[in-house]
Amino acid sequence: MKDEKKAPKLRFKGFTDDWEQCKLGDVFSFLKNSTLSRSELNYESGKFKYIHYGDILTKFGDITDTRNFSVPFVTTPEKVIRLEKYFLQNGDVVIADTAEDSMVGKVTEIQNPDPFPTVSGLHTIPIRPNKEFAAGFLGHYMNAPFYHDQLFKLMQGVKVLSLSKSAVIQTKINSPSYCEQRLISRMINLIDGTITLHEEKKRQLERLKSALLQKMFADKSGYPAIRFEGFDKAWEERKLKELGDIQTGNTPPTSDSDNYSLDGVLWVTPTDIKSLVISNTAKKLSQVGVTKARIAKAGSILVTSIASIGKNTLLRMDAGFNQQINSLTPTSENDSYFLLTQSEKWSEKMKQIAASATMQIVNKTEFSNISTYVPVHKEEQEKIGSFFKHLDDTIALHQQKINNINSVKKSLLQKMFI
Structure with a gap:
């Protein structure tokens, strides 16, 4: 045949x-x-x-x-x-x-x-x-x-x-013919090579960030190993509850559809926390739902405190969040992005707390009493926050390029093979 x-x-x-x-x-x-x-x-x-x-x-x-x-x-x-x-x-x-x-x-x-x-x-x-x-x-x-x-x-x-x-x-x-096979393979190899290049740059930036997190934030000595010029005072130890307003989220009854809408206020669950700054959620609160929810203001840091301990994100707009999450809304004396960056260190302490408990949970009181070190001047917080924001944005840019190139590759694979 x-x-x-x-x-x-x-x-x-x-x-x-x-x-x-x-x-x-x-x-x-x-x-x-x-x-x-x-x-x-x-x-x-x-x-x-x-x-x-x-x-x-x-x-x-x-x-x-x-x-x-x-x-x-x-x-x-x-x-x-x-x-x-x-x-x-x-x-x-x-x-x-x-x-x-x-x-x-x-x-x-x-x-x-x-x-x-x-x-x-x-x-x-x-x-x-x-x-x-x-x-x-x-x-x-x-x-x-x-x-x-x-x-x-x-x-x-x-x-x-x-x-x-x-x-x-x-x-x-x-x-197809060997010659056509070779051209197809070379083109996809070129695409894969470009993806690999961005992945390696992203890994390098992530390693740099990890190293700088250890050196640009103070330990018990009160002094970070690396500082911006013009700042020399010791950082002060503070509990998280001294840095802002802390809340534990809740869930407006999901059995009542009036509490939710397709284009309402963001309502954050742990599965929605996929990036350092959150911009969308699977579910959203209606105006009715907002009255039953706990709302964190724009600039707040959300931290998961049950099961998947220590996933962190920053709100750019007001949002509700569920009971698996604690929020910290910084006072005017503290910089949001500085605290977001530092929250990676809070997470380490939270995981230690959860590991010593019967259930994987860090309650509001335990979260509020986590201690950390912060600069005396907000200006130093802002410089550190701005520095890490630029670094995070660059990492995110490489990830976006990886996603875009993968999309192109996926489209080509659908059209160039049978």
Whole structure:
């Protein structure tokens, strides 16, 4: 029977031939994977590198250059001979066959497995193409929507999803000429490289922020290690209740729909706290709901105090919030962004309080009595707050660029693959 021919919506100029379609089992051989235990692995040294399904789900992209990734080494000498038949080669593809969500079926294409031979480990399906594909094409293609969507109806399980070899072997693979494969792969590699660049810049800024948080805020000595010029007085110890008004939120009855509306006042729950400054919430309060809620004023810092302890955000507008959150509305003598930045240190103390209690909770009294150190002059608070705001904005900018580029990539994968 003649193979079905297809073509994608978006192509490089000069390519018009339809893509060839075939079953995965017709163009791939299934390799054996290793089932070594964690006790036989080591991150420091050894003879072989070992790819676990968790590495594919959380660490690896479409392509894995094993020279650039920290993966466990196999260290047990007596396993050497047994592992030789499992060595991966350039162009081999490793499929994660287990996950707790739809990430099951994510793949990575192996590149440069030398100088340390690499083996595919627990809960993986390693496969090897029987014909030549352009470097990187398979990794990009098999993570793209057309191919990955085929796997959804093949998944088994409820809480933990899994794929079998017998299911994967029936999936369909479409591919163009080698030349077109190479152009597609190069373009997506360029996009991935740009994403990686912004991710690394973001990580560097986050590491810088972490270091500066330790040096620009005073400890028990009352003096920070790094200060802005013109400030030399010791910081003063204060309890949070001395820095502003503290409230614990509440929940207007959700059974009464009159308390909520689509375009009302923000109503914050812990799941809404995803960034340092909050701008939107899943639910909003109606004018009726506002009268039943506890409202924190713009400039307040919200801190989660039950279960997910110490998630912090700053309000730019008045908002209600639920009983899992405490708010601190700074007095006029204190700077909101300074306190928001410092709240990362409050969180550390809150987690200690919660860890010593029967329930994971920091009540209003405990929250109010957390002690911290603040500058004598508000001007120093404002300089520190402004500095960290600029740093946070730059980190957020890189994250936004990452999100935008990922959106472009997602759109291209939908249009350039079939």
